[in-house]
Amino acid sequence: MRNIFTGQNGSGKSVLTRLIASVAYPDHVAELSRDREVDMGVRWFDPMTHDVATKGRSGVVTHVLDGEPVPYVARPYKTILLQPAQRGEIENLNALAQMFDLSTSAMRSTLGLLPADSDLVKEVQCLNGKVHWTLDVNGRTERFTGRGGLSLGSEPLILLELAGLHARHHARVEPTFLLLDEFFGFHDIHTQIAALERLELAAEHAQVAVVSHSPQIVQRVSADWSTTVLEHRPRNRWDTPLDFEVETKSAASD
Structure with a gap:
């Protein structure tokens, strides 16, 4: 399942993602x-x-x-709640492992598979707990070796590629829900749509939910994405029940 949660600020989008993730x-x-x-x-x-x-x-x-x-x-079920990382977190192996609830060994192995799975990431090296990246960004090579080099907008795209790969592999053994909360702040609408299209394919059996306040996202994603619009809730009205349904489905049943 592919889902988009949208609505004005204060409508409860981020709260909803945390409630879904809170079972795990x-x-x-x-x-x-x-x-x-x-x-x-x-x-x-x-x-x-x-x-x-x-x-x-x-x-x-x-x-x-x-x-x-x-x-x-x-x-x-496994939930992966992904928010924009702090600047530089993608260079730290321990920080990446914690972000995805993996051991450092499992994260290192996942990073090793990423270049063969991604059009963006061309090479990843893990040296002394640091992660060095080589990217192909619109035909331009970007390198990050812990001393800068990557553009600000590249870091969320790397995390999205990594999240899709991790969710796909994890969904083979456990129902998996990938949640992205306002993840595309640095990108134009064309980049956002292209990233969602890649994620739609990469995540395979994992369920995906994207939180976005952008009406353009809702209008331009494929028909395979279902959309839920949340109404604005003043802070003094959080006693109103919020109902949602999560479908857990293993790859073996597909």
Whole structure:
């Protein structure tokens, strides 16, 4: 499934992505609950039906799984919540591994596969915990060796290529949801659409949700993307229930 969440600032787009991700990473609920009460219910199938009710109060999270209180919920699906990285994070192997919830060994192996999978990334080297990149950007070679060299707009595109590869491989063994929250701030609409088209193919069986306030994205993506428009919610109206549905589907069932 390919999804776009759009709406005005304050409509709850970023909150929605964190709620989706919170089944696998309840710290998102803990953070949200510091200034509001959070009550969330999720159902999934594996193939039996499971229901979990999650509450967040003042940073404390509790769960009830299939009617029984539990200290945590074993992850029913993998979520990758990707936001624009801090400048320079892509040069740090540990930072990349943490971003994608991987060990450094798994991240190093994933980086090694990227050049064969990408039109953008031509070479990746990992030396002493640093990641050195060589890119082909519109026929121009860009190199990053920890001392600058990459344009500001290249870093999000690298992360997007890496996210698509990681999501595709992970979805082969576990239902995977890739969430991109306002990820294209440095790019024109043509670059954004081209990046989404590459991601649509690269992610394969992984589900993808993109948060964007840009009406042009909604108008120009392919018909394979479903669109959800969220209404603006004043801060004093967060007690209004927000309903959404997540479909988990393994590659083996496709």
